[in-house]
Amino acid sequence: METERVDLISGLPFEVLRRIVSFLPLKEAVRTSVLSTLWSGLWKPVQVNMEADSNENLAREMARFLRSREGPQQWKFHLKIREKDGLKMEDDLMFAATMGAEEELHLDFFGGIRTRDNFDLTLESSCLSPSKYSCLKTLHLRSANRFFQRLVSNLFSNFQFLESLRLENCCGLENVDIKANGYLQRFAMVDCPETASITLSALNLKSFRYRGALPLIQLKNSPDLVDVILDLREGPGQIEFDCEDVLPLLESLRDIETLTISSWLLEWLCTGGVIFGRLQFQFNRLKELRWVGPQIDQPKRDSLACFLDILPVLERLLLTIDQSCRQFQRPFFIQYWHEPHLWTENSTAESNASQLNHLEVVRLVGFTDTEDELLLMDHLLKRAFTAKSMILTSPGNRSWWVAKIPCSQMKQTSRCHSKHIGISFPDKRYFFGLREQRE
Known part of the structure; x- marks a missing residue:
């Protein structure tokens, strides 16, 4: 029993x-x-009611309250400001706060006033004595609107040791200006659809991650930045695309080590007249490039090949074909000059391309066996002759190792390796041999 x-x-x-x-x-x-x-x-959630005569005093009271609590806990704040900052009496502010054990705070401004009015957010670290304020390390702000902007700004100034800041789903947020002290290391901004500009100054910043439509991004005084994600899945947004706005951003990223970038941005820069190989800077420390797009066609293939010219120490190239990504119609550009291989035959392009002497791994996820995919594979194999592996993964999640096989050896290879699949190269000179990768 x-x-x-x-x-x-x-x-x-x-x-x-x-x-x-x-x-x-x-x-x-x-x-x-x-x-x-x-x-x-x-x-x-524990209901917490607070009242103060200004946003500044209210933020100070909240910081004092949070400092006296140990996480993880959850509260539902109901705030009243006696001066009201022009709000009506019934317009009290409500939001949820969740605190974690490792100095982590999530603020979700789910209730109270609903508005789509645009607003700006300026966050600046205070120079006041840190002993009087919270030692919070992670702050996550969700669904903030213009009625919370002063409260959020004052809270931020109270968190002297903040290392990570994330803004998410903040509708109406147009311009973000952050001046952080030497503690902020990670910044992320996700799905804030009205954002037009981000200005960030953080001396010790190591990670910058953005998802949404392309805004004007200015990163200042961030010499230690190593990891950047530019997930521009919503395209250029409401702003008029201008190469001269994007190039200063790329130059400010020249010392990073990993970069994720949307395919359309490289394509538009290239078709807009930017010659990557003639820029005054290179990505001399970039070891990993993650490229994401809805497909590989000729403009995307060629713009990626151009961009690789300024990545001299690249070690890992990860290409993802994500059919859920949107395809954006290129604007009409007046083209004064351009990369040679967008105008000439592929053989000319090969002779002008630099070698990728450090590239070890190439991975293509979403492989569908199109001609442009095969041409890109061939281009990469020629430029990265020391590469240790090229791996293709189908939309069905099957993976293969890739090797170039002359037509004369294809029958012999097929007899020796039952798991080989032969894909004919467009000019019929050789095949790509795909050997299934086992777990």
Whole structure:
């Protein structure tokens, strides 16, 4: 007869359970809410009412309140500002706050005033004594609108040791200007559709990640930046595309080590007259490039080949064909000059291309066996003659190692390797041999 299992942990006092959860990272801590009704009770928001005569004093009271609490916990704030900053009496401010164990705070401005009015957000670290303020390290702001902009600005100035800042789904947010102290290392901005400009000054910044439509981005005083994601899946947005606005951004990224970039940006720069090989800078430290686009056609293939000319130490090239990405119609450009191989035969392009002497790994995800994909594979194999591997992955998640096989050896190779698949190169000189990759 089996001994009945006793749930000793759930029988512990509520405060002891809260103490146990306090040692977990926030994501894992929140997952405990599905264990039982008792555990979910740990995450029942506590109502907090605050009143002050200004946004500055309200932010100071919130910082003092949060500093006195240990995470993880969740609160629902209901705020009143007596001066009201022009708001009506019924326009109280409400939002949710979740604190994690590792000095992590999430603010979700879900309630109160609903508005699509545009606004700017200026965040600047305070020079006041850090001993008086919170030691928060991670701040995540979601769905902020213009009625919270002064509150958020004052909160930010109170967090002297902030290392990570994330803005998400902030509708109406047009211009972001952040002047951080030497602690901020990571910045992310995701799905803020009205954003027109981002200006960020952070001396110790190491990671910059952006997802949305292309804004004007200015990164200042960030010599230690190493990782950048420019996920521009929403295209150029409402602004008129200008190569002269994008090139200063690329130059400010010249010392990074990893870059994720949307295919349309390179394509538009290239068709807009930018000759990458003639720019006054190169990416002399870039080791990994992640390229994402809806397909590989001739303009995308050629613009990528051009961009590779200024990546002299590239080690890993990861190409992702994501058919969920949108295809953007190129604007009409007056072209005064251009990369040679966009106007001439492919053989001329090959002679002008630089060698990728450090490239070790090439991976193409979403391979569909189009002619432009095969031409790109051939181009990369010629330029990266020391590459250790080229791997193709189909939309069905099957993967193959790639090798070039002369037509005269194709039958012999097929007999020796049952897992080989031969794909004919467009000019019929040789085949690409695909050997299935096993887990």
